[in-house]
Amino acid sequence: MLPEGIPWRNKHGREFDMTQTCPCGRDRSYADCCGRFLDGPDRPEAAEELMRSRYTAYVLERIDYLRDTLWPRNQPLFDMAATARWAGENHWAGLTVIDVRDGGPADREGTVLFEARFLSAGQLHTHRECSRFKKKKGRWFYVEAVPE
Numbered sequence: 001m002l003p004e005g006i007p008w009r010n011k012h013g014r015e016f017d018m019t020q021t022c023p024c025g026r027d028r029s030y031a032d033c034c035g036r037f038l039d040g041p042d043r044p045e046a047a048e049e050l051m052r053s054r055y056t057a058y059v060l061e062r063i064d065y066l067r068d069t070l071w072p073r074n075q076p077l078f079d080m081a082a083t084a085r086w087a088g089e090n091h092w093a094g095l096t097v098i099d100v101r102d103g104g105p106a107d108r109e110g111t112v113l114f115e116a117r118f119l120s121a122g123q124l125h126t127h128r129e130c131s132r133f134k135k136k137k138g139r140w141f142y143v144e145a146v147p148e
């Protein structure tokens with residue numbers, strides 16, 4: 001049994017439609033939601049927006065976006081190839097944001113607790129993480145996973 005169906009193909013945008021509901025699960029089109037950040041020109045104003053857009057980047061295999069939104073000091077350690085392989089092998093099945101602390105437009109730090117569901121080798125898995133985000137020069141970055 002799959003939650004909420006799996007409307008998305010994750011293979012390089014196949015069947016991708018800008019007017020479809022955003023993969024992050026918000027009741028908005030991709031263009032009005034995470035597409036503003038993945039394709040520009042906007043930048044997330046809140047940690048939750050960045051978290052959602054990073055999930056969508058996994059779905060659409062936008063590995064460059066995942067690197068560019070990492071805390072700058074961590075970017076050299078980011079393994080593009082391994083991340084691309086992992087994102088491509090999994091079939092992303094939905095995102096639930098459970099809790100948000102700070103991370104608003106006026107904050108400099110914040111955390112987002114979420115669950116991302118994915119199918120891997122025919123099995124449904126849940127990745128649960130409390131992510132820490134920090135702002136630098138007015139821009140949000142993903143720093144690391146922290147204890148809940």
Ligand SMILES: [Zn+2]
Pocket residue numbers: 022023024025026030033034035052053056
């Ligand atoms: Zn979205």
